[in-house]
Amino acid sequence: MEHKNTLAIISLLGILLMISNVSAIGVSPGTVVFDKMVRGGYAEKTLTISTAGSEDLVMKVEAGGAIKDWVSFDPMESQITLLKKSAKPITVKINVPNTVRNGQYEGTIIISTLYQGSEGGSDVSGARFMPGVIVKVQLTIGGEEITGYELKSVSVKDTEQNYPVEFNIKIENTGNVVVTPRLHIAILDGERKDTGKSLDYAESQILPTVTKQFTIKMPTKGMELGAYYGKLTDDLNHEQTLFFQVLAPGTLAIVGTLEQVSLNKIWVKPQETVKIDATFTNEGEVFIDSAKLKTEVYILDPTYNTKELVGVTEGESMSVPVGGTTTLTAYFTPPKAGRYSIEGVVVYSGKKTEMKSSVLNVLEEAKNYTLYYLLIGAVVLLVVFYLTRMTEDGRTRRFRKLWGDYLNIK
Amino acid sequence: MNFSVSNVAPTVGTVTCTFQTPSEAVDYNVTCNASITDTNGWQDVVACNATWFKATSLVGGAANENNKYYNATGCTLTSGTSNTVNCNCGFRVRYFADGSVNWIGNITARDSSNGLGRAESALQSLTVCRALDLTRSTVQWGSLAPGYAGTWFNITNITVANNTGNVNISFQFTGATADMPCSPSPANNALAKIKYCAAIGATGTAYASCGMVLTQTQTGSDIAGGWAKNRQGATPATIENRTIFWAVATDSGINGTCVITVNQYAVQANPEM
Numbered sequence: 001m002e003h004k005n006t007l008a009i010i011s012l013l014g015i016l017l018m019i020s021n022v023s024a025i026g027v028s029p030g031t032v033v034f035d036k037m038v039r040g041g042y043a044e045k046t047l048t049i050s051t052a053g054s055e056d057l058v059m060k061v062e063a064g065g066a067i068k069d070w071v072s073f074d075p076m077e078s079q080i081t082l083l084k085k086s087a088k089p090i091t092v093k094i095n096v097p098n099t100v101r102n103g104q105y106e107g108t109i110i111i112s113t114l115y116q117g118s119e120g121g122s123d124v125s126g127a128r129f130m131p132g133v134i135v136k137v138q139l140t141i142g143g144e145e146i147t148g149y150e151l152k153s154v155s156v157k158d159t160e161q162n163y164p165v166e167f168n169i170k171i172e173n174t175g176n177v178v179v180t181p182r183l184h185i186a187i188l189d190g191e192r193k194d195t196g197k198s199l200d201y202a203e204s205q206i207l208p209t210v211t212k213q214f215t216i217k218m219p220t221k222g223m224e225l226g227a228y229y230g231k232l233t234d235d236l237n238h239e240q241t242l243f244f245q246v247l248a249p250g251t252l253a254i255v256g257t258l259e260q261v262s263l264n265k266i267w268v269k270p271q272e273t274v275k276i277d278a279t280f281t282n283e284g285e286v287f288i289d290s291a292k293l294k295t296e297v298y299i300l301d302p303t304y305n306t307k308e309l310v311g312v313t314e315g316e317s318m319s320v321p322v323g324g325t326t327t328l329t330a331y332f333t334p335p336k337a338g339r340y341s342i343e344g345v346v347v348y349s350g351k352k353t354e355m356k357s358s359v360l361n362v363l364e365e366a367k368n369y370t371l372y373y374l375l376i377g378a379v380v381l382l383v384v385f386y387l388t389r390m391t392e393d394g395r396t397r398r399f400r401k402l403w404g405d406y407l408n409i410k
Numbered sequence: 411m412n413f414s415v416s417n418v419a420p421t422v423g424t425v426t427c428t429f430q431t432p433s434e435a436v437d438y439n440v441t442c443n444a445s446i447t448d449t450n451g452w453q454d455v456v457a458c459n460a461t462w463f464k465a466t467s468l469v470g471g472a473a474n475e476n477n478k479y480y481n482a483t484g485c486t487l488t489s490g491t492s493n494t495v496n497c498n499c500g501f502r503v504r505y506f507a508d509g510s511v512n513w514i515g516n517i518t519a520r521d522s523s524n525g526l527g528r529a530e531s532a533l534q535s536l537t538v539c540r541a542l543d544l545t546r547s548t549v550q551w552g553s554l555a556p557g558y559a560g561t562w563f564n565i566t567n568i569t570v571a572n573n574t575g576n577v578n579i580s581f582q583f584t585g586a587t588a589d590m591p592c593s594p595s596p597a598n599n600a601l602a603k604i605k606y607c608a609a610i611g612a613t614g615t616a617y618a619s620c621g622m623v624l625t626q627t628q629t630g631s632d633i634a635g636g637w638a639k640n641r642q643g644a645t646p647a648t649i650e651n652r653t654i655f656w657a658v659a660t661d662s663g664i665n666g667t668c669v670i671t672v673n674q675y676a677v678q679a680n681p682e683m
Contacts, residue, residue: 023543026540027540028433028539029537030509052574125602125668130544131543132676260490266451356491358491359450359453359493361450364414
């Protein structure tokens with residue numbers, strides 16, 4: 001019986017069957033580097049695992065090598081599902097023990113796809129193949145503690161009177177130890193003069209390599225309606241200044257934005273009228289029944305980098321529906337040559353937009369030299385006529401009489 | 411306050427480029443922005459364009475999906491006020507564009523008198539995406555007799571793997587080093603074995619270079635690394651093909667179906683490009 005089986009099997013060995021499925025996986029970045037770490041320190045980085053394939057994948061993510069025991073992942077699940085044609089971030093966290101020596105360490109992060117059929121999965125013995133990616137991890141532990149962070153972004157929105165103004169701040173810890181940024185916000189008025197109102201903030205701890213976003217609320221009690229600037233500084237001498245407005249209660253829903261101020265032409269001659277267009281959008285929730293462009297026109301002096309007001313203009317009022325964009329128009333006629341700055345704001349529903357401007361180049365009027373040329377021509381003709389006439393003796397021309405000896409003309 | 415008004419060419423400020431994290435086999439966006447200043451006013455700037463190119467490639471020449479892009483999705487001038495206007499440019503970059511070296515964004519601005527200004531970004535280090543697309547195959551060897559001492563299969567490109575990342579990769583196999591799980595579980599600790607080896611050459615006795623002799627008691631071994639697969643667009647484009655030789659053995663007492671899973675990993679090639 002055994003002999004019979006052997007014969008049967010030998011005849012099958014030469015047959016190779018291939019059953020194909022397509023699956024794909026990619027990992028970015030392909031190498032993870034943690035440098036400038038310290039003993040007992042922490043760092044994290046994000047891996048993006050992706051597939052453009054047409055089947056869902058179940059993955060296992062694990063660490064290997066010398067750093068294996070220092071690594072953890074978020075999410076922590078032993079199996080992670082990656083839907084077809086998608087990408088998923090995985091946070092790699094490193095906690096360096098206090099007891100290790102300074103030096104360079106290497107390890108790997110192994111991302112494997114798991115077979116999802118039943119164990120065996122086939123009536124026939126064989127081997128099946130699953131894709132994976134191995135990412136190298138390089139880690140340097142040194143003795144120097146580095147304190148540093150970076151202001152990634154700061155933003156602020158308008159507020160209504162008696163409601164706090166909110167500064168949204170995003171900071172990245174670029175050092176290798178925990179930092180608590182010390183922030184200072186000073187409120188400046190519309191002319192950028194200090195109002196004396198300020199706030200100090202040092203409540204947010206940030207782990208190394210981590211970017212944290214938080215909000216600082218600052219009371220507006222006692223602040224008049226109007227435009228302000230928030231000047232944010234920190235203990236590492238970063239500085240950012242942001243514009244915001246304190247509005248009357250109930251007006252926050254009225255929001256208009258001046259997109260740009262443009263001219264129909266920017267190269268003109270004196271006394272040539274230009275059309276000023278302001279693109280204004282109603283971004284609020286309320287119909288704006290009156291929006292008007294107001295401009296101030298300055299002539300610029302590049303020598304002293306100064307400007308002098310030479311005129312103001314005002315356009316007609318227009319209504320702007322919610323979500324609508326309208327062009328508001330005014331006109332200006334430059335009195336003389338020079339470079340002008342036309343600075344416009346749109347006044348609407350008791351509010352005013354931020355200023356936008358455009359530059360007008362007024363060229364010198366080209367001078368008409370025709371009359372000068374005619375006069376010069378006439379004078380030349382008269383001189384030639386005079387010199388070519390006979391002298392009083394009736395034989396010698398005046399030119400020869402005057403210049404003959406000197407030019408040796410016989 | 412009198413001075414002569416004349417044309418001054420625009421100047422391009424700091425060029426800032428950002429890019430999406432590359433995903434497996436998915437083209438991605440790169441944007442480059444700069445603030446352009448023109449003394450004659452922002453409206454005097456009439457056009458801007460951009461180039462996104464590999465730092466090691468020459469400026470100029472034809473566009474190339476591997477190393478040079480010209481205004482793939484165009485540039486726009488926005489948010490003009492006073493003397494400045496922003497130039498925003500976008501590129502749709504192929505997923506295989508070389509991720510092993512730095513890239514540079516260049517923006518050129520032109521004013522109404524054809525005056526030009528240009529600037530380049532700092533070197534941009536792309537994010538490496540290490541990826542493979544595997545035509546997953548199950549190698550079937552039919553039924554084996556109990557106590558079969560093994561033989562070699564000679565299979566070329568047993569798994570068809572495409573490099574779908576932006577750097578060259580090598581392959582590494584793990585998982586088939588020892589025993590194949592069988593169903594039902596064999597009695598008496600009987601084992602089914604698999605062993606494989608990669609060697610250059612597709613036919614003949616190249617497997618001998620692996621120096622493997624399959625016996626019923628031998629454990630398997632992983633395939634050595636250094637089996638490279640270049641990314642699309644790389645030079646040279648050829649793949650170092652290797653043949654995988656397979657050997658299978660069964661112990662006496664095996665009676666069932668024995669299937670093993672082999673992981674084929676993309677690992678860092680040396681060099682990556």
